[in-house]
Amino acid sequence: MAEPQAAPVLQMAGIVKEFPGVRALSGVDFRLFPGEIHALLGENGAGKSTLIKVLTGVHSLDAGTVTLEGAAVRIASPSDAQQAGISTVYQEVNLCPNLSVAENIFIGREPRRAGRIQWKQLRAEAAELVTRLGLDLDVAAPVGSYPLAVQQLVAIVRAVSVGGTKVLILDEPTSSLDRDEVQELFRLMLRLKAEGVAILFVSHFLDQIYEVCDRMTVLRNGALVGEHLTSELDQVGLVKLMIGKDLDVLEELEEHHLRPAVGEPLLAAAGLGRAGGIAPFDLEIHTGEVVGLAGLLGSGRTELARLLFGADHADSGKITIAGTTSALREPNDAIGRGVAYCSENRKTEGLVPDLTVRENIILALQAARGWTRPVPVAQRDELVAKYIQALDIRPANPEAKVSALSGGNQQKVLLARWLITQPKLLILDEPTRGIDIGAKAEIQKLVVSLSEEGMSVVYVSAELEEVLRLSHTIGVLRDRRLVARITNGPEITAGRILETIASGAHDVQDTQDSSVRSAEPSGEH
Amino acid sequence: MTTTSTPTPSAPTTLWRKATAHQLFWPVAVLVALLLVNVPFTPGFFAIHLQDGHLYGSLVSIVLFGSPLILVALGMTLVIATGGIDLSVGAVVAISGALACLVVSKQADQGSVSGVLLGFALALAVSLVLGAWNGLLVARLGIQPIIATLILMVAGRGVAQLITDGQIITVNSSAYALIGGGYWLTLPFSIFVVTAVVALTMVLTRRTALGLLVEAVGGNAEASRLVGIRSRRIKIMVYMFCGLCAGIAGLMISSNVSAADGNNAGLWIELDAILAVVIGGTSLTGGRFHLGGTIIGALIIQTLTTTIYTIGVPTQTNLVFKAAVVIIVCLLQSPAFRAKVFRSGARKPSPVPAAPAPQIEVSQ
Numbered sequence: 001m002a003e004p005q006a007a008p009v010l011q012m013a014g015i016v017k018e019f020p021g022v023r024a025l026s027g028v029d030f031r032l033f034p035g036e037i038h039a040l041l042g043e044n045g046a047g048k049s050t051l052i053k054v055l056t057g058v059h060s061l062d063a064g065t066v067t068l069e070g071a072a073v074r075i076a077s078p079s080d081a082q083q084a085g086i087s088t089v090y091q092e093v094n095l096c097p098n099l100s101v102a103e104n105i106f107i108g109r110e111p112r113r114a115g116r117i118q119w120k121q122l123r124a125e126a127a128e129l130v131t132r133l134g135l136d137l138d139v140a141a142p143v144g145s146y147p148l149a150v151q152q153l154v155a156i157v158r159a160v161s162v163g164g165t166k167v168l169i170l171d172e173p174t175s176s177l178d179r180d181e182v183q184e185l186f187r188l189m190l191r192l193k194a195e196g197v198a199i200l201f202v203s204h205f206l207d208q209i210y211e212v213c214d215r216m217t218v219l220r221n222g223a224l225v226g227e228h229l230t231s232e233l234d235q236v237g238l239v240k241l242m243i244g245k246d247l248d249v250l251e252e253l254e255e256h257h258l259r260p261a262v263g264e265p266l267l268a269a270a271g272l273g274r275a276g277g278i279a280p281f282d283l284e285i286h287t288g289e290v291v292g293l294a295g296l297l298g299s300g301r302t303e304l305a306r307l308l309f310g311a312d313h314a315d316s317g318k319i320t321i322a323g324t325t326s327a328l329r330e331p332n333d334a335i336g337r338g339v340a341y342c343s344e345n346r347k348t349e350g351l352v353p354d355l356t357v358r359e360n361i362i363l364a365l366q367a368a369r370g371w372t373r374p375v376p377v378a379q380r381d382e383l384v385a386k387y388i389q390a391l392d393i394r395p396a397n398p399e400a401k402v403s404a405l406s407g408g409n410q411q412k413v414l415l416a417r418w419l420i421t422q423p424k425l426l427i428l429d430e431p432t433r434g435i436d437i438g439a440k441a442e443i444q445k446l447v448v449s450l451s452e453e454g455m456s457v458v459y460v461s462a463e464l465e466e467v468l469r470l471s472h473t474i475g476v477l478r479d480r481r482l483v484a485r486i487t488n489g490p491e492i493t494a495g496r497i498l499e500t501i502a503s504g505a506h507d508v509q510d511t512q513d514s515s516v517r518s519a520e521p522s523g524e525h
Numbered sequence: 526m527t528t529t530s531t532p533t534p535s536a537p538t539t540l541w542r543k544a545t546a547h548q549l550f551w552p553v554a555v556l557v558a559l560l561l562v563n564v565p566f567t568p569g570f571f572a573i574h575l576q577d578g579h580l581y582g583s584l585v586s587i588v589l590f591g592s593p594l595i596l597v598a599l600g601m602t603l604v605i606a607t608g609g610i611d612l613s614v615g616a617v618v619a620i621s622g623a624l625a626c627l628v629v630s631k632q633a634d635q636g637s638v639s640g641v642l643l644g645f646a647l648a649l650a651v652s653l654v655l656g657a658w659n660g661l662l663v664a665r666l667g668i669q670p671i672i673a674t675l676i677l678m679v680a681g682r683g684v685a686q687l688i689t690d691g692q693i694i695t696v697n698s699s700a701y702a703l704i705g706g707g708y709w710l711t712l713p714f715s716i717f718v719v720t721a722v723v724a725l726t727m728v729l730t731r732r733t734a735l736g737l738l739v740e741a742v743g744g745n746a747e748a749s750r751l752v753g754i755r756s757r758r759i760k761i762m763v764y765m766f767c768g769l770c771a772g773i774a775g776l777m778i779s780s781n782v783s784a785a786d787g788n789n790a791g792l793w794i795e796l797d798a799i800l801a802v803v804i805g806g807t808s809l810t811g812g813r814f815h816l817g818g819t820i821i822g823a824l825i826i827q828t829l830t831t832t833i834y835t836i837g838v839p840t841q842t843n844l845v846f847k848a849a850v851v852i853i854v855c856l857l858q859s860p861a862f863r864a865k866v867f868r869s870g871a872r873k874p875s876p877v878p879a880a881p882a883p884q885i886e887v888s889q
Contacts, residue, residue: 311751335753349751352744354812355737363741366734367753374734417752 007070009034009166009198010055010086015064017050022395024050027064028224030217032167032198037189039209039230040202042219043242043408043436048202051219052169055200056088057081069166085166087159089173091434093151095158097144102126104143105158129161134191149181153188160192168192169200172434174208178296178462186212204434206235218242239437263287266456267339267425269308271317277303280316281482283475285425285458290451292471292488293460294497300480301460302344305427308458309341310334322424335368338424342414342431344460350414351402358384358398361416368421387416392442408439415446426450427458432466444470464494476500548806551857552821555804559828559850560584566836579708583831591827592715593618593705593774595820597794598801599726600767602819605802607760608743608811609663609670614798616681617655617771618791621648622779623688626696635698644701649772655681656768660761678795685787695784705780715777722773726766727816736814739763743811797826804854825854 008031017025025047032038042048053059055066057075066073068084075081081088095104102123103110110117111125126139135153143151152173159168170189174182189199189212203209209216210230218225218241225241233241263286273280278300285291293301306312308319310328318325321337328334331341343349352360361384366375375383384398391412393405402413411431418426428447432440447457447470461467467474468488476484476497484500486492544550563570563583573582597614604611628644629635655677662673699707707714730736741749742756749756774794779785803809804825805818829850833843856862 309751331751332753332755341751343748343751348745349747352741352748352812354744355740359737359741363737363749363754364752366737367749367755369734371733371735371738371759374732374737 006034008032009069011065011067012051012055013065013067015051015054015066016062017047017054017059018062023222025054025061025222028219028222030224031227032200033215034166034198035193035196036214037193037199037201037212039213039216040200040219041209041216041238041242042225043438046219046242046436047222048219049171049406050222052088052171052200052202055081055167056086056169082162085162085164086169087162087165087167088169088171089152089155089159091172093148093155095143095151095155097151098142100140100142101130101137101146101154102139104154105129105139105161107158109162129157133157133160133188135188147181149177149184152177152181153185156185156188156192160197165197167198167200169202171202172204173201174203174205178298182208204436206238210235242437263289263454263456266322267308268320269317270320272307272314272319273316274303274307274312274314277312277480278307278477279481283308283482283485285456287424287456288451288454289473290447290457290459290471292467292474293458293477294464294467294474295477295501296462298480299477299501300482301477302429303480304475304477304482305341305429305458305460308334308425309339309427311341311343335364335421335423338422339427340364340418340421340423340425341427342411342418342429344430344433346407346410346414351410353401353403355402356398357388357393357400357402357405357413360402360413361387361398361420364417364421383420384416387420391416391446406435408435411435411439411443415443419450423455425456425458427460429460430462431459432461432463440466464497468492468494468497548815549818549821552804552806552818552825552854555850555854555857556821556825556828559825559832563832563835570835575711578711580711583835585713587824587827587831588716588719589713590830591824592713592719593777593791594794594797594801594827595719595823596722596770596774596777597791598798598805598819598823599723599816600763600770601795601798602802602805602807602814602816603726603730603739603763604670604767605799605807605809606739606743606811606814607756607763608746609760609764610674610799610809611659611764611767612671612674612795613655613659613677613681614767614771614774615791615794616678616685617652617768618775618778618794619685619785619787620655620681620688621652621772621775622790623685623694623785623787624648624651625701625776626694626779626785627688629696629698629701630694635696636700637698638700641698641700645704645776648776649769652768652772652775653765654768656765656771657761659768660764663764664757664760682787685785685790689785689787691787693784693786697783701780702783703780705777706783707780718773718777722770723816723820730816735759735762740812740814744813798823800851801826804851804858806858 010032012028012030015025015028015030016023028047028051030051040048040051050059054061055075057077057080060076066075068086073084075084075086096107099107105126106122111121112118123139130137130139135157137146137150137154143154146154156168156170156173159165173185177185189201193199201209201213213230215227215229216233216238217227218238220242265284266287267283267285269281269283271280271282281304283291293304295301303312307314310331310333313329314327319328321334321339324337326333334341347353352363355363358380362375362380365383369375381398387393388396388398393409393412393416402410405413415431431443444466447459451457459467459470471488474486474488474492474497475482476486478501486497486500560570567583570583573580573585575581597618601611601614625644625648628647629640632640634640659674659677662668662676663670666673703709703714704718705715709717730739738749738754738759741752741754742759746756771791775791778790801822802819804822805815805820807814807818829847833846838846
């Protein structure tokens with residue numbers, strides 16, 4: 001794609017935004033042309049979110065100008081942004097699940113006559129809009145009855161249904177979607193692009209960016225690194241721009257899985273299962289072994305992990321940890337036997353947002369000691385400082401509110417929380433989802449070194465490459481069943497795993513596919 | 526992220542900013558303002574004088590009459606911090622006072638210390654049991670706190686009536702009168718009780734890990750469960766503590782008038798207590814709690830009551846006056862409101878960006 005002829009619809013120049021003690025954006029320029037999909041890239045903390053929040057009126061800017069269609073504008077609030085034609089869809093879907101698709105699309109803007117909502121007109125308009133955008137939805141059905149991916153599409157439809165949307169911002173819309181769902185999203189994006197909407201797309205998945213984006217802007221440390229056409233910059237070059245250094249860290253991990261798993265059996269699950277969650281499975285984990293769990297979203301990866309931790313009740317089978325067999329009624333029982341679990345939902349199941357980094361880090365250790373035996377202050381501060389340094393948590397301020405940290409750093413706080421308790425088995429559910437490539441590499445490296453020190457790890461990830469790179473053994477899940485256990489080796493490739501996921505090693509009926517997909521919202525959320 | 530050292534503003538500005546940013550600044554400011562309002566009406570408002578070896582004065586009275594509220598609000602703070610609420614404290618106040626009075630009134634010698642202590646012990650034990658009941662309903666059965674405690678709020682008044690047999694039990698016991706109306710070392714005895722309970726609560730929450738665990742449970746219940754916190758136990762404990770605090774308050778209230786009135790003792794105190802907690806800066810959604818703020822909040826409410834009397838607000842309208850002050854306090858506490866009012870003029874609502882006249886964004 002050559003330089004567009006048209007003038008940019010949006011131009012931001014010299015944007016500066018400071019928070020106390022931190023310069024989040026220092027003189028960033030950014031432009032967006034009509035009818036293009038533009039990726040905004042950078043590590044966590046590079047300033048992507050801040051730039052978006054400035055553009056959408058969540059943050060006020062300290063200096064710089066925003067020009068929309070040639071005229072300077074002031075965007076002081078999200079409603080200003082909406083009126084100016086800038087719509088945003090965030091990572092977390094903000095819809096009312098109990099209301100219908102049509103109601104959600106027009107919420108607050110229902111067509112009225114004499115104060116009364118014109119329901120027929122509302123549905124007709126919603127249906128027309130949905131059809132125009134090439135979606136097949138029943139607009140009268142409650143949003144909650146659709147899978148998360150479809151809800152995301154509804155959120156986008158709502159965003160563009162505001163008359164005169166010129167700029168659509170999609171902030172990590174794909175992070176919880178599977179491959180097919182991402183394709184559906186892309187179809188919608190391309191259709192909107194054809195209608196002349198400028199789309200700002202934020203994603204951590206580089207493949208997706210190369211698939212759908214025309215142009216990209218890279219930020220690093222709050223400054224503009226460059227704007228490039230996607231066709232003119234390859235992935236390696238892009239990553240170099242993003243992290244400012246080469247990718248050696250990732251490459252040196254490549255050979256890890258060739259090391260044979262040695263060690264005694266630590267955990268054995270026999271016929272462990274939970275109706276509606278995961279079919280009974282057998283699994284053995286040895287000390288120092290990394291067991292990767294691969295499968296599509298909703299395949300039962302998370303459910304399996306939660307059973308090993310006692311986060312959910314198993315209704316069949318038994319679990320043996322370090323020689324003793326007894327049911328896990330509560331996470332407590334598992335924690336007492338050296339099992340730790342980092343949930344895939346950092347915000348809802350991991351962090352206590354009100355509390356500081358220090359308090360969040362110390363929480364698991366303190367819970368294990370009980371309320372009567374507080375961790376001595378000196379020991380606590382020493383431990384916290386040690387892990388902040390070891391995991392390179394930024395800002396390295398134990399007093400900072402954990403909710404102010406970027407995603408990658410929040411994940412590290414959760415890791416620190418469990419590492420402090422020195423578990424025997426660490427269960428990581430999607431530890432690298434939604435975090436940047438630098439932090440990702442660090443976490444992967446950490447997993448390798450922990451395993452070398454004798455800690456067992458269960459590693460759940462949607463990214464096959466990641467599972468392949470780290471695991472000694474790979475458990476493949478499909479349709480809420482553990483269908484295969486593969487010993488990792490040089491001959492195992494992502495393609496092979498995909499085949500197993502696609503075909504299923506056991507007697508899995510293919511017709512189950514759709515029913516499992518639609519069961520996702522209740523199962524995963 | 527690039528970290529730059531922010532330019533240091535001049536010292537007074539920083540101090541002012543630091544002071545206003547402090548959690549307790551606005552509640553304390555309101556308390557001081559309320560106290561000052563009294564001065565024109567009661568010239569000797571701040572005067573404290575010694576008479577018969579007892580200290581008298583408006584300030585002493587405020588603390589004395591505010592003591593039960595401080596206690597109830599203290600327990601309420603911890604309950605609210607876990608994301609709950611306890612509506613039954615008023616009923617517990619009534620039950621506790623009624624039981625203690627009943628025990629004392631049955632003694633042959635009403636003045637006997639052992640009889641009074643027996644009454645106290647029984648009343649507080651029952652208060653603990655009532656708190657545990659609330660805790661079990663909330664933590665074990667998973668009933669929403671507002672509903673779970675509503676049960677005892679309504680039923681508890683009936684229980685108190687049963688205990689007093691529908692009458693007002695009066696006692697004539699100097700030992701009993703000490704806790705809510707007596708003096709010790711020139712000061713009202715209840716001040717010592719409150720100080721002791723406050724100190725105990727602070728030690729219990731901040732010297733042990735109880736405070737952290739309570740805040741974790743209130744801040745994110747599911748995360749707390751997954752991190753291994755026995756949140757049920759914690760919740761039952763705070764409801765028991767809240768019951769205990771209400772029980773002590775009940776003793777004070779009944780002792781102050783040497784009578785137990787099952788109908789009116791502690792009536793609506795739950796609402797004042799919740800208000801005190803909120804004024805003190807603890808969010809009703811749970812999480813972070815501020816014991817100091819709660820105490821200030823309770824004192825504000827008591828001062829307000831005193832002020833209503835001293836400045837002569839007609840009795841019919843005193844609730845309106847109270848409401849107005851509460852609204853002001855709550856607005857002052859809201860950062861969004863302060864930003865709007867104190868920085869008005871500097872920022873005008875932005876025009877619709879599609880307006881033809883281009884304007885330039887000015888840096889702040």
